[in-house]
Amino acid sequence: MPIITLHPAQRDDLDTVNNLMQFYLHDLSEWLPLKLAHHGFFPNQLEESYWRHSATQPFLIHVDDELAGFIIVDNQTHLPDTEYNISYFFLARRWRGQGVAQFVVSTLLSRIPGQWQIFHIDANLPAKRLWAGLIPRLSGGEFTRQQREVDGYPCTFYVLHAPFSVA
Numbered sequence: 001m002p003i004i005t006l007h008p009a010q011r012d013d014l015d016t017v018n019n020l021m022q023f024y025l026h027d028l029s030e031w032l033p034l035k036l037a038h039h040g041f042f043p044n045q046l047e048e049s050y051w052r053h054s055a056t057q058p059f060l061i062h063v064d065d066e067l068a069g070f071i072i073v074d075n076q077t078h079l080p081d082t083e084y085n086i087s088y089f090f091l092a093r094r095w096r097g098q099g100v101a102q103f104v105v106s107t108l109l110s111r112i113p114g115q116w117q118i119f120h121i122d123a124n125l126p127a128k129r130l131w132a133g134l135i136p137r138l139s140g141g142e143f144t145r146q147q148r149e150v151d152g153y154p155c156t157f158y159v160l161h162a163p164f165s166v167a
Contacts (some may be wrong), residue, residue: 002063002095004103009058009070017058018045020070024090031123032153050074057112061091061104068095071104073112078150079157082117101130106138109162119150119157131158 009017025034025042037043050056055075061068069091077085086108091101109116118135120127135143135158143160 002098002100003065004068004100005062006071006104006107007060007062009060013060014051014058016060016067017070017072020067020090021046021088023092024070024088027090028124031121059104059108061095061100063095063100068092068100069104071108073108077117078119078148079117079146079159081115082159083114084112084116086116086118096126102134102138105134109138109160113163115159115161117157117159119148119155121150122147122154122156128156131156135160 021044022042025044028034029042034042034044051058053074055073057073059071059073061070070088071086071090072088074085074087075083076087077083086105089101089104091104118131120131122128135145139160143158146157146159148155148157
């Protein structure tokens with residue numbers, strides 16, 4: 001069984017998160033029209049103001065002391081009465097399908113109690129499968145689901161309240 005840890009990213013870690021963001025954007029480019037810039041990187045780097053915002057909480061994911069991904073929480077919600085949003089979640093392919101995502105999300109939700117929205121672009125079938133299985137399991141079925149468009153893309157939103165009992 002691997003040892004999974006979730007560490008709050010410090011100021012010195014932001015370059016690491018931005019580097020990992022390139023892999024996230026690469027994955028996302030399968031479903032969104034993201035284009036590489038002339039220098040070979042996706043230009044969608046997060047702005048300094050995003051990092052400075054008090055509600056932005058980046059975390060690094062490690063598996064067996066190896067960097068495995070990142071997850072970012074913020075308060076940029078699309079639904080009323082929600083406080084927290086998982087804005088970005090990237091897990092290296094090597095660690096997908098091994099329970100790492102469940103550990104990361106359940107740990108995160110237990111650390112930050114409140115009303116959460118979690119959403120994905122519907123065309124992103126791996127994200128659709130992940131959240132459709134994970135949310136009911138983690139919340140014990142206590143969640144709502146709704147469809148909405150974000151920037152013209154159909155999305156599925158899950159709303160749940162943490163903490164809850166992990167099944």
